[in-house]
Structures are given as structure tokens and as C-alpha cells.
Amino acid sequence: MILTEWLAVTAIASFAIISPGPGFAIVVKNSLTQGRQSGLATAIGNACGDVAHITLNLFGIGLLIANTPSIFELIKIAGALYLFWLGSKGLLSKPSTPQKIKYISKENGFRAFLDGLITTILNPKAFIFVFALFSVIVSTDAPLHRKIFYGGWIGLISLAWFTIVAIFFTDEKLRLKLQKNQHWLNRVTGVILIFFALEMLLSSPLDLVQAKQTFFEN
Numbered sequence: 001m002i003l004t005e006w007l008a009v010t011a012i013a014s015f016a017i018i019s020p021g022p023g024f025a026i027v028v029k030n031s032l033t034q035g036r037q038s039g040l041a042t043a044i045g046n047a048c049g050d051v052a053h054i055t056l057n058l059f060g061i062g063l064l065i066a067n068t069p070s071i072f073e074l075i076k077i078a079g080a081l082y083l084f085w086l087g088s089k090g091l092l093s094k095p096s097t098p099q100k101i102k103y104i105s106k107e108n109g110f111r112a113f114l115d116g117l118i119t120t121i122l123n124p125k126a127f128i129f130v131f132a133l134f135s136v137i138v139s140t141d142a143p144l145h146r147k148i149f150y151g152g153w154i155g156l157i158s159l160a161w162f163t164i165v166a167i168f169f170t171d172e173k174l175r176l177k178l179q180k181n182q183h184w185l186n187r188v189t190g191v192i193l194i195f196f197a198l199e200m201l202l203s204s205p206l207d208l209v210q211a212k213q214t215f216f217e218n
Contacts, residue, residue, distance in 0.1 A: 002146070006153075008137050013154045016129050017050075017161050022083055022196045023126075026119045027162045029090060029189040030112045031169040039166030041109045042116035047159035049120025053130040054151035058144070065127065072124060076200055079122030083197035086115065090190025116162075124200065 017023075023046045031039030056065075065071050120126055138147060 005138065005142075006150070009133065009150050010153070010157070012133060012137060013157055014161075017154075017158050021125065022079075022119050022123055022193065022200075023049075023116065023162065024165065025189060025192045025196060026086065026115050027165050028169050029086075029193070030115060031166045032185050032189070033090075034108060034112060036166060036170035038109060038112040039170055040163060041112040043159060043162030043166050045113040045116025045118075046120050046162050047116075047155045048113075049117045049123075050126065050130070050158045051151060051155040052117075052121050053126055054134075054154060056127075057130050057134050058147055058151065072127075075122055075127070076124045079119075079124060080197045080201035082118055082122055083193050083200065086119075087190040087193030087195075087197060090193065091187050092190075 027039055027042045027046065030042045065075070134147065134150075138150060
């Protein structure tokens with residue numbers, strides 16, 4: 001029973017994390033524009049954001065948000081505005097010479113980490129996924145230590161996937177080929193982030209409530 005539950009958690013979490021979304025876009029953006037270490041810092045931020053969602057659910061805050069659509073609406077708007085801001089910066093990017101491209105420092109490394117963390121925490125779809133996972137897949141009778149294990153495991157899956165993404169998009173040969181078109185890459189990722197922002201902003205705040213009702217009815 002426990003093995004079946006763990007396999008289900010692993011499969012569903014892996015599919016959700018691998019599916020393209022704001023987290024994927026921000027890792028790609030920071031990897032291409034700032035280098036591998038920045039991409040890895042963003043990947044760590046994404047994983048911490050996933051763990052934060054899980055922690056909220058374990059402490060019952062997820063249930064509180066699920067029963068308060070207005071809070072969910074505020075999270076959605078904040079997430080959309082943040083993605084729009086990041087996307088606008090990329091969209092307005094100007095051509096740079098290779099010498100002007102800035103790579104990792106303590107300051108922009110921490111900023112890259114925050115990009116991943118904030119993007120994931122303010123992603124309502126990530127919240128819905130975690131809420132659904134711990135409402136449907138994980139047994140309500142599961143002890144707290146098992147739920148904590150699942151949370152850590154999901155965080156590791158997230159970290160592993162986005163680390164792979166960061167390494168792939170900072171391959172030296174690929175980077176040299178794309179370097180001349182750096183500003184266009186920034187603009188493309190900017191458009192993608194703005195698209196996710198609009199999608200997030202236009203989503204209904206009642207989606208979470210309807211999802212919650214479906215989960216408990218089943």
C-alpha cells in the first residue's frame with residue numbers, strides 16, 4: 001500500500017514538474033542570460049518553492065486558502081504581476097557584446113534564486129497540484145513523517161529536473177551558437193513569461209474551489 005502510494009506520488013509529481021510552465025521558463029531564461037550557476041540557483045529556488053507549497057498544506061494553510069477564494073485571487077494577481085515584470089525586462093532586452101554579458105555573482109545568484117522561489121510560490125497551479133496530491137493520492141490517515149518524506153521527495157524531483165534543464169541550456173557549444181542572438185532569446189523568453197502571466201491572470205479564482213469539491217466528492 002505504501003509502495004503503491006509512493007509510486008503514484010512520484011509519477012504524478014514528475015509529470016507535473018516536467019510539464020512546461022513558469023518555473024521552466026524562468027530557469028531557461030536565467031540559464032541562457034546569466035550562465036549555469038544562475039540557472040542552478042533558479043532551479044534551487046523552484047524546488048524550495050515546491051517544498052513551501054507542501055509545507056503550507058501540511059500545516060493546514062492550504063485548506064484555508066482553498067476555502068477562501070479571495071486569498072487565492074490575491075496570490076494569482078501577485079504571481080501574474082511578477083511574471084509580467086520579469087517578462088517585460090526580457091522583452092525590452094537590447095543587443096549586448098559577449099564582453100557585456102554578466103554571469104554569476106553573489107548578488108545576481110541570490111536574485112536568480114528568488115526568481116525561482118517567488119515564481120513557484122506565486123503560481124496558483126502549483127498550489128492546486130499540491131493540494132490535489134495531498135487530498136486525493138496521499139491517504140488522510142498517513143502519518144506526518146510520511147507526508148514530510150513525500151514533500152522532500154517532490155522537492156528532490158523538482159531540483160533534479162530543473163538542474164538538468166539548467167545544465168542543458170548552458171552547454172558551452174549551445175551557448176556559443178546562441179550568444180550572438182542573446183537579446184532575441186531574452187525577448188522570446190520574455191514573451192513566454194508574459195503569456196504565462198496573462199494565462200494566470202485570466203484563470204478563474206473558482207477553479208480551486210471546483211477542484212476541491214471534485215476531489216472530496218471522488
